[in-house]
Structures are given as C-alpha cells and as structure tokens.
Amino acid sequence: MKIPPLSQISLAASWLLLGLLLAMVADPALFTRYSATAGAAVEHLRAPSGAHWFGTDQLGRDVFARIIYGANRTLPAALIAVATGLLAGAGIGALAGAAGGRVDAVLTGLMDVLMSIPELLMSLTIVILLGFGTIHAAIAVGIGQIAGFARIVRGDVTRISAMTFVEAARGGGATFAGVLWRHVLPNCMTSLIGLSVLRYSTAILSIATLGFLGYGAPPPAPEWGLMISEGRDYLATAWWMTTFPGLAVLLVALATTRISRTIVDPAGKRR
Amino acid sequence: MTRSAPATRPPAAYAETAARIAVRAGHALLVLWGAFTLTFVLLQLMPGDAVMIRFMDPELGLTPAQIAAIRLSYGTGASPFVQYVHTLGQMLHGNFGYSVQLGVPVSSLLATTLPVTLRLAVCGFVAAMTWTFAVAVAATLLPWAWARGLARALPGLWGAVPLYWSGILVIQVVSFRLHLIPVIGVGPWEGMILPALAVSLPVAAPLAQILLQHVDETANLPFATVARTKGASPASVFWRHIIPNAMLPFLTMGGLVFGELLAGAVVTETVFGLDGVGQLTRQAVAGQDVAVLQAVVMISATSFVTINFIIDLLYPVLNPTLRHRARRPTRSRAS
Numbered sequence: 001m002k003i004p005p006l007s008q009i010s011l012a013a014s015w016l017l018l019g020l021l022l023a024m025v026a027d028p029a030l031f032t033r034y035s036a037t038a039g040a041a042v043e044h045l046r047a048p049s050g051a052h053w054f055g056t057d058q059l060g061r062d063v064f065a066r067i068i069y070g071a072n073r074t075l076p077a078a079l080i081a082v083a084t085g086l087l088a089g090a091g092i093g094a095l096a097g098a099a100g101g102r103v104d105a106v107l108t109g110l111m112d113v114l115m116s117i118p119e120l121l122m123s124l125t126i127v128i129l130l131g132f133g134t135i136h137a138a139i140a141v142g143i144g145q146i147a148g149f150a151r152i153v154r155g156d157v158t159r160i161s162a163m164t165f166v167e168a169a170r171g172g173g174a175t176f177a178g179v180l181w182r183h184v185l186p187n188c189m190t191s192l193i194g195l196s197v198l199r200y201s202t203a204i205l206s207i208a209t210l211g212f213l214g215y216g217a218p219p220p221a222p223e224w225g226l227m228i229s230e231g232r233d234y235l236a237t238a239w240w241m242t243t244f245p246g247l248a249v250l251l252v253a254l255a256t257t258r259i260s261r262t263i264v265d266p267a268g269k270r271r
Numbered sequence: 272m273t274r275s276a277p278a279t280r281p282p283a284a285y286a287e288t289a290a291r292i293a294v295r296a297g298h299a300l301l302v303l304w305g306a307f308t309l310t311f312v313l314l315q316l317m318p319g320d321a322v323m324i325r326f327m328d329p330e331l332g333l334t335p336a337q338i339a340a341i342r343l344s345y346g347t348g349a350s351p352f353v354q355y356v357h358t359l360g361q362m363l364h365g366n367f368g369y370s371v372q373l374g375v376p377v378s379s380l381l382a383t384t385l386p387v388t389l390r391l392a393v394c395g396f397v398a399a400m401t402w403t404f405a406v407a408v409a410a411t412l413l414p415w416a417w418a419r420g421l422a423r424a425l426p427g428l429w430g431a432v433p434l435y436w437s438g439i440l441v442i443q444v445v446s447f448r449l450h451l452i453p454v455i456g457v458g459p460w461e462g463m464i465l466p467a468l469a470v471s472l473p474v475a476a477p478l479a480q481i482l483l484q485h486v487d488e489t490a491n492l493p494f495a496t497v498a499r500t501k502g503a504s505p506a507s508v509f510w511r512h513i514i515p516n517a518m519l520p521f522l523t524m525g526g527l528v529f530g531e532l533l534a535g536a537v538v539t540e541t542v543f544g545l546d547g548v549g550q551l552t553r554q555a556v557a558g559q560d561v562a563v564l565q566a567v568v569m570i571s572a573t574s575f576v577t578i579n580f581i582i583d584l585l586y587p588v589l590n591p592t593l594r595h596r597a598r599r600p601t602r603s604r605a606s
Binding site for chain 1: 298301302303305306309310313314427428430431432433434435436439440442443530531533534537538541552553556557559561564567571572575576
C-alpha cells in the first residue's frame with residue numbers, strides 16, 4: 001500500500017479535528033464526565049494523569065473538561081465574528097465595486113481608514129463601546145475584520161463587473177441589485193469562502209486574545225484565552241494549565257488554515 | 272505617470288513628482304482625519320462616559336453639581352460637535368487630553384511608556400527580519416529536500432501560535448526550567464530578549480510566507496535561469512538576483528508590520544510585565560479611559576500612514592525596473 005502524501009494526511013487530520021470539535025459543541029458531556037465550572041478543591045493543581053488527562057487547575061477543576069466546554073464557547077463566537085466581518089465587509093466592498101465613481105472613492109477611503117488601525121486596537125475600541133463578554137468580544141473581532149473582507153470583495157466585484165456576461169445581463173434590462181446578486185456575487189464566492197475560513201482561524205486567535213486580556217467572559221467561564229491567563233500565576237508549578245488550552249487554540253487555528261487552503265486552491269498548485 | 276515624462280524636460284518631471292507626492296500626502300492626511308473621526312464617534316457613543324463611572328461612586332459623596340463641574344473640566348459636558356472640534360484642535364497641538372483613570376495628561380503617560388514600546392518594537396522588528404530571511408534562505412538553499420520542506424512549513428505553523436501562549440512558554444522554558452534569563456530584575460535591553468522573541472514570531476510568519484512566495488516566483492523568471500546557466504552558484508543567484516527583486520512586494524508590508532508589532536505589544540507587555548504603551552492600552556480599556564485609547568489609536572494610525580507614505584515614495588527609487596525606465600524612458604514598456 002502506498003502511503004498518502006503528507007498534505008493529504010494533514011488535510012484529513014484537520015477535517016477529523018473539526019468534526020470532533022463540532023461534536024464537542026453539540027454535546028460536551030459526551031467527552032468528559034467532569035464539570036467545567038465545579039471542581040474538587042482537594043484535587044487542585046494535580047498533574048496530568050489517567051483520572052485527569054490534562055491535570056486540574058487551582059480550584060481542582062478538570063482542565064480537559066474546561067477545554068471541551070470552552071470549545072462550546074469559542075467556536076460559535078468565532079462564527080459570529082466572521083459573520084460580522086463578512087456581512088459588513090462584503091456589503092461595503094460589493095457596493096464600492098459595483099457602484100464605482102464617487103461612492104467607490106468614499107468607501108475605499110473608509111477602507112483605508114479601517115486598514116490604518118491595527119485589528120486589535122479596532123477590536124479594543126469596540127470592546128470599550130459594547131462592554132465585556134464573549135459575544136461582545138466576538139463582534140469586536142468581526143468589526144476588526146471588515147476592512148480585509150471589503151478589500152477582497154471590492155477587487156472581485158470590480159473585476160467581474162467589467163466582464164461581458166455582466167454587461168449582457170445589464171443590457172437585458174436587469175436591475176442594479178439583480179445583476180449584483182445573481183451574476184456578480186456568485187462569482188466572488190470561491191475567494192470569499194476561502195477567506196472566511198482563513199479568517200475563522202484568526203478570529204479564534206483574536207477572541208482568545210481578548211479573553212486572555214480579560215475582556216471576554218468573566219472568570220468562572222471555561223474560555224481558552226481566560227484559562228491561559230489564569231494559568232499564568234501557576235507557571236512554575238502547573239505547566240499543564242497554560243500548555244493545553246494553548247495547544248487547543250493552536251490546533252484549531254492550524255486545522256482551519258489548512259482547510260481554507262484547499263478551498264482557495266483545490267489542486268494545491270501553490271503551497 | 273513617470274513613464275510618460277520625457278527625460279529631456281527635467282523640470283516637468285520634477286513638477287510631476289512633486290504633484291504625486293502632494294497627492295499622496297493629501298491622501299495620508301485624509302486617512303488620518305478619518306481615523307480620528309471614526310474613533311471619536313465610536314468612543315463618544317460609549318454608554319456612561321468614563322467620568323460618570325469614576326465619580327458616580329456613592330462613596331465619594333459628590334453632588335450632581337460637582338459632577339457636572341468635573342465633566343466640564345474634562346471636556347465631556349459640551350455638545351458632541353464642540354467636543355469634536357476641541358479634541359481635534361488639541362490633538363493637532365500634540366495635546367491628547369487627560370486620562371480620567373489616572374488624572375494626568377495622556378501625553379505625559381505616553382512620554383514614559385513610548386520608549387519601552389519602541390525598544391520592544393525595534394528589537395521585535397530585528398528579530399522578525401532575522402527569522403524571515405533565515406526561513407527564506409533555509410527553504411531555498413539547504414541541500415536536503417526534507418529540510419527545505421520543513422523550513423517552508425514553519426511560518427504557517429508558528430503563525431497559528433497564540434502570542435500570549437508562546438510568550439508564556441518562553442518564560443516557562445527559558446526562565447523556570449533552564450534558568451537562563453530571569454523574568455525580573457534585568458537591564459532594559461537584556462530584559463527585551465524574551466519579549467522581542469515572543470513578539471517577533473507572529474510578525475515574521477506572514478512576512479516569511481510572502482517573501483517565500485515572491486522568491487519562488489522570481490526564481491522561475493528567465494533572468495534567474497540565465498544566471499544559473501551561466502554558472503552562478505545557487506547562493507549567488509539567490510542573493511544577487513532573486514532577493515533584490517523579491518524584496519519589493521515585501522516592502523509594502525512595512526506598515527502592516529508596525530501595526531502587528533504595536534498590537535503584539537498589548538499582549539507581550541502584559542505577559543512580560545513591561546510598562547509600555549501596550550500595558551497602558553490594556554488598562555485604558557479595562558477602565559474605559561477613552562482619551563488614552565484614542566491617543567494610542569491615533570499614534571498607531573499615524574505611524575502606519577507615515578510608513579506607507581515613505582514606502583510609496585521610495586518605491587520607484589528601489590524598484591530596479593522603474594530605475595531603468597527613468598534612465599531610458601524611450602523603452603518604457605520594455606518589460
């Protein structure tokens with residue numbers, strides 16, 4: 001039997017991981033018998049063992065269980081973030097690309113403004129505005145992503161709008177919105193979906209960052225970024241408290257990046 | 272534009288260049304004004320302004336009249352438009368207002384924190400560049416295919432590593448396990464080694480990927496093949512022919528890098544306990560200190576715009592093909 005190439009193995013592993021994560025989001029209790037928030041105080045700061053795979057934290061809570069339940073929180077939040085960035089960004093980008101002229105100039109200027117502010121600072125501005133919490137952090141991350149989506153969509157729409165079949169549709173009497181919706185946007189889909197999946201992985205990283213900084217869910221919640229931040233106080237004694245949540249973020253980010261590459265470039269021509 | 276400028280009439284060419292610079296500068300200023308307006312609107316819309324949060328505390332026992340007076344002194348009592356004009360005017364004079372949380376001018380806070388962050392940014396930038404070129408060299412010149420493949424895969428891998436986590440891991444391994452560099456009580460530059468290392472990784476990841484992509488594209492162009500067939504060693508082809516051409520698209524990432532470094536500073540300074548702009552930003556968000564956050568955003572936007580402006584201006588100077596055109600404008604489309 002021939003061993004499949006490494007890229008195929010990594011892709012299969014990525015899909016497998018994503019499937020597992022979805023199952024975790026659907027039913028966390030399937031994966032662990034421990035609670036994510038209630039711990040046994042006598043069992044605090046235990047190293048990884050057969051009973052506690054990833055050890056326990058300072059309150060005796062099972063780290064593995066907290067990571068499982070944390071997936072339930074972080075993954076949907078990242079979805080909200082990407083949806084926010086995608087809808088707003090695609091809307092601005094499509095309008096700019098399709099309308100052209102003065103509208104395009106103003107919206108491109110707006111994009112330049114958004115690009116000049118680093119994503120994290122943009123998110124922090126929104127967090128101040130909305131207040132703390134996982135959903136607010138997710139929306140803040142999504143707003144930070146608007147400019148990137150808008151740029152890609154504007155470029156695509158401008159390119160496709162100039163093609164003959166779009167002109168033909170317009171000549172055939174279709175409305176502006178009709179042409180945009182039925183002919184231009186479907187042709188932007190491949191790059192848009194690829195970017196969305198890629199941004200999903202950055203959204204997970206960013207949401208965990210906001211959680212780490214303390215702007216996500218309040219303490220008892222099992223959030224990956226928050227877990228790492230709490231584990232910082234036990235660096236010298238309990239390495240497992242920071243290592244495993246970090247690995248969770250890393251693996252999810254790697255898996256989604258790997259999958260996004262196959263969408264943008266199915267044949268794998270470019271690495 | 273420069274293409275059509277005939278070399279026989281230098282004054283016209285200069286005028287054209289000057290006009291181009293003026294347009295660019297105007298655009299840069301417009302973007303900055305937009306960034307100010309956007310953040311002002313966002314932060315003005317804040318529910319319950321910072322003054323209220325701090326002074327509404329019943330334990331302070333302030334009367335409503337006193338609170339109104341405090342609000343006025345911080346400039347948050349006036350109408351939004353008056354505040355907007357006032358804040359913009361103040362900022363143009365380098366006055367960023369007062370930190371409500373700490374009760375001191377924002378500019379004095381920045382004066383103490385900026386040097387720390389700049390030091391971190393410079394060290395991080397140097398480290399990031401070192402990684403980037405090390406990866407490009409390893410992925411192109413290493414004699415073993417598996418090692419080249421490994422070098423290629425590295426940026427994608429470390430780009431997914433959360434910054435705060437890698438920082439913590441570095442502390443854990445270097446300081447607690449190996450006892451190489453203590454976390455506390457070190458000199459200003461020595462103490463930068465670990466933070467710079469941590470902050471450089473996520474910055475270097477996209478840079479290395481882009482440089483590698485352009486190195487690959489350039490390596491397949493005819494002139495690289497010609498150099499190879501003439502007997503140049505792989506290393507000399509890489510350094511003399513590929514890198515100078517692959518560097519150009521790479522340069523346009525400059526502004527992005529700075530943003531990454533500054534955003535990275537927020538996390539890195541928290542992890543390593545450095546008192547820089549990043550730490551200041553984190554505290555400002557926690558305490559809803561609007562003036563501080565707006566100042567930080569404006570500083571970062573200004574740096575981004577300035578760096579891009581400079582790169583824009585330098586681009587024709589650094590681009591070998593454009594230089595060629597400038598010398599012999601008649602063969603303008605010779606590429």
